[in-house]
Amino acid sequence: MSADLRKQLEQGAQALQLNLSAAQVDQLMAFLDLLQKWNKVYNLTAVRDPQEMMTHHLLDSLAAVPALRRHVQSLGKAAGERTAQLDVGSGGGLPGVVFAVCCPEVDIHCVDTVAKKAAFLQQAAVALKLTNLRGIHARVESLSGPYDIVSCRAFASLVDFTTWSRTAMAPHAVWLAMKGKHPQDEIDALGAGVQVFHVEPLTVPGLDAERCIVWMKPVTDTL
Numbered sequence: 001m002s003a004d005l006r007k008q009l010e011q012g013a014q015a016l017q018l019n020l021s022a023a024q025v026d027q028l029m030a031f032l033d034l035l036q037k038w039n040k041v042y043n044l045t046a047v048r049d050p051q052e053m054m055t056h057h058l059l060d061s062l063a064a065v066p067a068l069r070r071h072v073q074s075l076g077k078a079a080g081e082r083t084a085q086l087d088v089g090s091g092g093g094l095p096g097v098v099f100a101v102c103c104p105e106v107d108i109h110c111v112d113t114v115a116k117k118a119a120f121l122q123q124a125a126v127a128l129k130l131t132n133l134r135g136i137h138a139r140v141e142s143l144s145g146p147y148d149i150v151s152c153r154a155f156a157s158l159v160d161f162t163t164w165s166r167t168a169m170a171p172h173a174v175w176l177a178m179k180g181k182h183p184q185d186e187i188d189a190l191g192a193g194v195q196v197f198h199v200e201p202l203t204v205p206g207l208d209a210e211r212c213i214v215w216m217k218p219v220t221d222t223l
């Protein structure tokens with residue numbers, strides 16, 4: 001079973017042209033184990049079947065990695081300079097932990113209001129030896145950042161996500177919201193203070209479902 005899941009992960013990563021090392025695949029498989037083990041105690045996700053966790057959580061999160069990497073590269077940071085990302089309402093670590101494994105040059109802070117979820121994320125950082133991952137127990141509204149990227153998946157409407165996380169944004173920062181089908185209604189509801197600059201379709205290996213990233217940035221001067 002575990003060998004089949006690993007194969008599925010490797011094939012999915014290949015389809016996404018992610019070029020993951022064996023150590024990164026090990027970390028993702030270890031994360032899947034942790035998620036299964038602690039889900040029974042912490043109730044981290046409604047998805048309980050390991051196969052479904054692979055497609056609906058790991059591969060689904062992995063599908064956003066090429067877009068994230070591209071954006072991080074476009075920031076043009078100097079060698080050794082880190083990128084700071086906040087993942088809002090990470091729950092069991094999705095997509096935050098997957099991003100931390102696949103983008104070691106990015107420091108990922110995962111915030112959640114539920115203490116046991118933030119504790120699980122801290123535990124995952126230690127177990128997976130991810131020095132770029134941190135779990136934070138807080139409401140996103142209370143964070144000041146500054147972060148270069150603020151992401152979420154299955155969190156809230158675009159209006160609530162951008163309103164609640166705005167104080168965490170660095171001046172040049174962007175929002176990366178992972179959504180199902182193109183959320184036109186949510187985009188229409190955004191005020192003049194938020195600009196949607198790209199809606200990027202995603203393909204999840206092994207999952208026949210519509211997915212996209214809504215890329216947004218704050219507009220400070222709305223005159």
Ligand SMILES: C[S@@+](CC[C@H](N)C(=O)[O-])C[C@H]1O[C@@H](n2cnc3c(N)ncnc32)[C@H](O)[C@@H]1O
Nearest residue numbers: 089090091094111112113114139140153154155
């Ligand atoms: C539906 S879950 C999504 C979890 C994960 N992102 C995923 O894709 O599986 C939403 C999470 O947001 C957290 N949450 C809700 N309001 C929040 C807030 N204001 N600040 C931080 N986390 C919040 C909840 O505790 C919950 O874990």
